[in-house]
Amino acid sequence: MPETTSNTNEHALLRRMLRIRRIEEALAKRYAEQEMRCPMHLCIGQEATAVGVTAALKKDDHVFSGHRAHGHYLAKGGDLTRMIAELYGRVTGCCEGRGGSMHLIDQAAGFMGSTPIVGGTVPVAVGAAWASTLRNEGRVIALFFGDGCFEEGVLHESMNFAALHQLPILFVCENNDYAVYTALGDRQPQRPIHGIAAAHGLQTSNLDGNDVRAVQTAAAEATQRARSGEGPQFLELHTWRWREHCGPDIDDQLGYRSPEAQAAWLARCPIQREQEHLRGQKLLTETELHNMERNIQQEIDIAFDTAISAPLPPVENMHRHLHAQ
Template sequence: MTDTSPSQLFRSMLRIRRIEEALAERYTEQEMRCPMHLCIGQEAIAVGVCASLKREDLVYSNHRAHGHYLAKGGNLNAMIAELYGRASGCCGGRGGSMHMIDMDVGFMGATPIVGGTVPLAVGTAWACALKDTGQVTVVFFGDGCFEEGVVHESLNFAALHRLPILFVCENNNFSVYTRREERQPDRPIHLLAGAHGITAYSGNGNDVQEVLNASRRAVESIRSGHGPQFLEFHTYRWREHCGPNFDDQLGYRSKQEIEAGMNDCPIANYVEKINFKNTSITQQEAEIRAEITAAFEFALSSQTPTIKDAEGKVYA
């Protein structure tokens, strides 16, 4: 049973935040050579959704995958090693930030192609339905995916066959540097998903408790045989689209907007709501930082892949 206590929800979000901040700091050393998309500011969605799942349930992600991987139970040592391209990485150093996979914890994969994992997740859900495994498949994607035809085809197929899949749209209002209103007509994404015959909900993606409650309802409905569910969570991306820095100098969003987005911090909001004691926060900060330090030491001391390691790991 997944621990969904307030202390654990807080710790999970804080852990993801501190890990990504450490990645941003060390990325400038030029030893992690893969492009990196950080989810700083969006942690509540990954934590709340994954807290509603069982270990055997399956998750697909996108280019902004670190939070999803960690929230699903992914191994931090293996993740950091993967970013450094080491043989001990979760993909043996082959994948990097945007191609992580760890089937031991049901993390089925991530790709940088917009909408690319949505049909894969639907295929997995169909296989689970045919085999009657009882597993729920979850796929995370951004608002930009609704401009991809395969996403609508996937929603249609999932609804038609009442597949056990949860679609989670992390709506941060941007596709790279372009606002959603400049890319899509003025209609809520969740209502468009609902038009495919899927039960859909829209909520605050910066409130981890709201995310957890909505995800629990959706997952219970799926397990009860009511078919696919769709959750749209509104959130805000703090850092640049791709990379470790802030990008307010580019002018596509104002300094005031960024400050407002950061002030709606999912972690600070939750601390205020549950009235955490400072001593508990200090202790958890220390434990998390020690874990992060050990993970970087593990990664940097790991072997780089050899030519022999390039063999296998492909499908015929």
Template sequence: MSSPHEMAPRATMMQTVVGPDERLALLTAMIRVRRIEERIAKEYPRGQMRCPVHLSIGQEAAAVGACAVLRRHDKITSTHRCHAHYLAKGGDLQAMIAELHGRASGCCGGRGGSMHLFDDDAGVVASVPIVGGNVPLGVGLALAAKQRRDGSVAAVFFGDGALEEGVVHESANLAATLRLPVVFVLENNLYSVYTRLEQRQPPRSMSRFADAHGMPAMEIDGNDVLSVRGAMLHAVTRARRGDGPSLLVAHTYRQLEHCGPADDDHLGYRPAGELSRWAARCPIQRLCNEMLEHDEIDESALDTIEATIAREIDEAFVAALAAPFPAAHTIAEAIHA
């Protein structure tokens, strides 16, 4: 590790016992998110997706591990980098791919693009590209859940850059004061666009943020889906019990450029060797190797998973490209609404 931020001293091992069926489900979900984003990256240069795309290749374990313990009626809010969260929570793939293509069948009617994914049925309430902007929305959802006494929880995904936004602290303060059922899931990928963490924050553990608001924090290896799931289970159980919010700090790494489909290592803002070191800690390869070693999966089962996912992705792209664009008057109505 080259940085004190990459894995803070309070990092916690939070793995709990997970049976083979659930491990397979976690692996499949991560592969699915990865293949969908790889396909977006491959198709993007063709110019059919006219919105910015922020891919989370390398960060799949945080989304999949956290959403694995959420129920369908639990809510999440996400950021500009929302594909993995949306998919892991059960958001509809066809509506997502259509949205990226600006089509009327997209989840925002083709008017939002990649940074505004939502799916009410799946509990993906909002994705907000204003950094930190989704955090108070998640706290509001937790307040609603508490007032309705419906037993649901809210999970808020945000990045290390959002920790520098005042509204995130105001949100945490309110959530802690009202003991709201919310889990703050901070994905520390070390960068806000091109600016590294050390240039933006003092050398302290990010979990100190939780100390300031009197809530518990867990720092975890965000590339270990089982650790993320274990920590999230702990936090969600606590929230459902009425014991209030928690913070999870998942240390992970963005492998591609901040915005767009390409590799950007040549730009020189990452220290030499950092990208390859993190790529070697691929969350998918890690669980897959473990399952292969324990004979929980074999190559032919992996081939079947890949084929099923590939078919689903093909269908989503074919459907998106065949779908109509929104009528001009619906766009004007949305703007003037």
């Protein structure tokens, strides 16, 4: 990930979150151009989970994700230009135009794949952790999924196997309380999600997913335990998606989430909180923040220009990659 010299390490978490926020805002703004013709699930408001967890990982550790994956891909170091090109259906996209927003991959960065069937990558990530163990790779796998995934049987099958074989995997549940328009309370009985993971034999933590430093600390501890052979770990990170489930807009007018809850969560913006933390420690000046914003914007502008100017995939490429050559 490009780090500019004007930012110190103390700024890294802020910068990574701000970068994801500004990238997604740019995507949202340009979505109306009708050139990014694929479903897109923005993580605006949830940046701390992606940044906090990946900050605790090594470069060689692997990450898997689901449909709302931009933040996870970018936080792990996935190539920005290739992601934007993928959304624009370009041949230079990270899947050469076969995936779009819901299928991202950058294996060089350790982002091993995201797919949009809820629970779809859960067992795949467990299998990658199994391979890490069998091949003595010392690699930890981090896996992002949502609260809705707890309603999928495959999650429980996967946790069972991960615990049985004490695999080095970090299950990260981003609990944003909603599956599309349906509240958690309408889908699951009153009991803590992390309690189910504990019942499967996982070591669990339950915390505010909008506190990037708390997330990083919890993830670092969990990753350390996983790496030292203590078996699968689980983080329940409470957070909130600011925009609609799928698409670029804010959909508060639909009324499926209470205005009070929405306002309370907006006040818990992970980026604002980190800025306040840094200012309180006298580690961030307005000039530094201004420069950070400017550098990020420059990177985004260049990435969009590069991505959009790339060619569309040649029609004859459609049949490629079905089987090994």
